[in-house]
Amino acid sequence: xxxxxxxxxxxxxxxxxxxxxxxxxxxxxxxxxxxxxxxxxxxxxxxxxxxxxxxxxxxxxxxxxxxxxxxxxxxxxxxxxxxxxxxxxxxxxxxxxxxxxxxxxxxxxxxxxxxxxxxxxxxxxxxxxxxxxxxxxxxxxxxxxxxxxxxxxxxxxxxxxxxxxxxxxxxxxxxxxxxxxxxxxxxxxxxxxxxxxxxxxxxxxxxxxxxxxxxxxxxxxxxxxxxxxxxxxxxxxxxxxxxxxxxxxxxxxxxxxxxxxxxxxxxxxxxxxxxxxxxxxxxxxxxxxxxxxxxxxxxxxxxxxxxxxxxxxxxxx
Amino acid sequence: xxxxxxxxxxxxxxxxxxxxxxxxxxxxxxxxxxxxxxxxxxxxxxxxxxxxxxxxxxxxxxxxxxxxxxxxxxxxxxxxxxxxxxxxxxxxxxxxxxxxxxxxxxxxxxxxxxxxxxxxxxxxxxxxxxxxxxxxxxxxxxxxxxxxxxxxxxxxxxxxxxxxxxxxxxxxxxxxxxxxxxxxxxxxxxxxxxxxxxxxxxxxxxxxxxxxxxxxxxxxxxxx
Numbered sequence: 001x002x003x004x005x006x007x008x009x010x011x012x013x014x015x016x017x018x019x020x021x022x023x024x025x026x027x028x029x030x031x032x033x034x035x036x037x038x039x040x041x042x043x044x045x046x047x048x049x050x051x052x053x054x055x056x057x058x059x060x061x062x063x064x065x066x067x068x069x070x071x072x073x074x075x076x077x078x079x080x081x082x083x084x085x086x087x088x089x090x091x092x093x094x095x096x097x098x099x100x101x102x103x104x105x106x107x108x109x110x111x112x113x114x115x116x117x118x119x120x121x122x123x124x125x126x127x128x129x130x131x132x133x134x135x136x137x138x139x140x141x142x143x144x145x146x147x148x149x150x151x152x153x154x155x156x157x158x159x160x161x162x163x164x165x166x167x168x169x170x171x172x173x174x175x176x177x178x179x180x181x182x183x184x185x186x187x188x189x190x191x192x193x194x195x196x197x198x199x200x201x202x203x204x205x206x207x208x209x210x211x212x213x214x215x216x217x218x219x220x221x222x223x224x225x226x227x228x229x230x231x232x233x234x235x236x237x238x239x240x241x242x243x244x245x246x247x248x249x250x251x252x253x254x255x256x257x258x259x260x261x262x263x264x265x266x267x268x269x270x271x272x273x274x275x276x277x278x279x280x281x282x283x284x285x286x287x288x289x290x291x292x293x294x295x296x297x298x299x300x301x302x303x304x305x306x307x308x309x310x311x312x313x314x315x316x317x
Numbered sequence: 318x319x320x321x322x323x324x325x326x327x328x329x330x331x332x333x334x335x336x337x338x339x340x341x342x343x344x345x346x347x348x349x350x351x352x353x354x355x356x357x358x359x360x361x362x363x364x365x366x367x368x369x370x371x372x373x374x375x376x377x378x379x380x381x382x383x384x385x386x387x388x389x390x391x392x393x394x395x396x397x398x399x400x401x402x403x404x405x406x407x408x409x410x411x412x413x414x415x416x417x418x419x420x421x422x423x424x425x426x427x428x429x430x431x432x433x434x435x436x437x438x439x440x441x442x443x444x445x446x447x448x449x450x451x452x453x454x455x456x457x458x459x460x461x462x463x464x465x466x467x468x469x470x471x472x473x474x475x476x477x478x479x480x481x482x483x484x485x486x487x488x489x490x491x492x493x494x495x496x497x498x499x500x501x502x503x504x505x506x507x508x509x510x511x512x513x514x515x516x517x518x519x520x521x522x523x524x525x526x527x528x529x530x531x532x533x534x535x536x537x538x539x540x541x
Contacts, residue, residue, distance in 0.1 A: 140421075184494070273435065275436060283360070285359050
């Protein structure tokens with residue numbers, strides 16, 4: 001008979017299952033390798049060789065977490081806006097290893113009874129929770145991010161804000177020697193963001209110190225950053241070194257740069273148009289298509305809408 | 318100078334090479350989108366749209382570079398590549414627009430119309446695309462004849478307006494860091510500036526003689 005029976009195939013010719021299962025991956029890697037070798041080109045820049053260590057503290061689950069599937073570690077850590085490291089989306093992943101995160105102190109002062117300076121080690125002793133939040137960028141894309149952090153109000157309680165504290169100002173670190181993006185005056189460095197006191201004290205507002213149960217990567221705002229899930233992403237300042245309770249509304253970096261585009265509130269709102277991006281829809285990465293309807297307050301309206309009762313959100317954008 | 322004049326065969330080969338090379342950017346993006354999506358980062362649609370937009374501007378500037386390079390280098394055959402580069406500009410512009418209507422607006426016509434009217438940088442980009450259409454349509458030899466050389470030349474001066482609109486579109490799109498659009502703007506300024514300088518030079522009697530001598534394909538002869 002001319003037709004070989006299957007049993008005629010020698011075992012040595014049979015690919016082991018794990019490799020067989022990875023065949024597509026292997027072929028893609030080979031093809032990508034060939035392209036990179038041929039052109040010396042890589043998209044997204046150098047990948048971080050090692051992930052940061054797992055956080056040692058116990059991490060509680062939270063009822064505020066969304067059941068949506070989080071984006072991958074790679075998506076969250078290789079596609080960032082952190083202009084101090086460059087304005088390209090892959091610049092932070094390439095350059096942020098230069099950020100010095102130890103020793104790290106956060107000055108908390110202003111309209112408080114007990115101003116003090118916290119070391120990062122002290123902050124990491126606050127009760128940590130995993131908060132899986134939607135993140136909506138003003139650029140009309142969104143992700144789901146498993147942050148680890150503590151509620152801002154826990155920190156505020158330690159310094160006892162006075163009755164004059166109406167706002168909170170957050171200042172990002174400025175290390176010009178380590179931050180190539182700050183050589184040019186793209187924004188008025190250091191980056192400053194702000195919240196109204198009731199927004200800051202809201203249980204959804206956290207100080208993030210981790211991601212996927214690990215220490216927060218530098219490009220995501222290590223060692224401690226603000227996370228305000230119902231506002232556009234730029235409101236959540238990274239690598240915070242100063243928190244000041246104020247009576248006056250702080251002037252934020254983006255307000256100074258383009259006040260007609262970036263208001264103090266910057267709540268996610270499909271009905272308030274932006275001169276650069278239509279905000280009616282969003283693209284949930286890694287999807288190609290902006291098929292999701294933008295939700296008022298990024299889907300956190302049940303929790304936060306009462307903060308803005310009676311306010312004209314078109315005026316206070 | 319051997320490089321000043323090429324045989325028809327060499328020019329045909331050269332055109333084929335340029336034709337194939339100009340397809341590399343889109344071929345590479347398509348390959349990545351299908352087989353190596355990770356190479357396009359976390360936001361592949363944005364990567365593709367921006368990349369195709371970049372290539373549109375690059376082909377536009379290449380097209381505008383043909384005449385200055387032809388004159389400065391004394392390579393008349395460069396003119397034979399201009400139409401192809403111009404049509405590739407249109408090709409990439411159309412793909413760029415398709416990315417925008419597909420990825421950002423999932424073909425919602427009413428939404429697209431509103432977006433084009435509402436957002437100035439998109440308005441400018443859209444006008445530039447519309448203005449490219451008559452240039453692409455009249456790019457054939459037959460259309461040059463039908464229009465007559467003079468009218469054809471006047472019509473195709475629209476490319477200067479298109480280039481200004483294209484670079485401004487990019488400039489206004491950028492949120493804060495204008496380095497990249499500034500590079501395109503400087504190159505465009507040089508290419509347009511050369512034309513002004515060349516026109517003025519040819520308007521003066523001595524320059525005019527030299528200009529005609531060049532146009533006749535003669536080597537650079539000083540007419541003092």
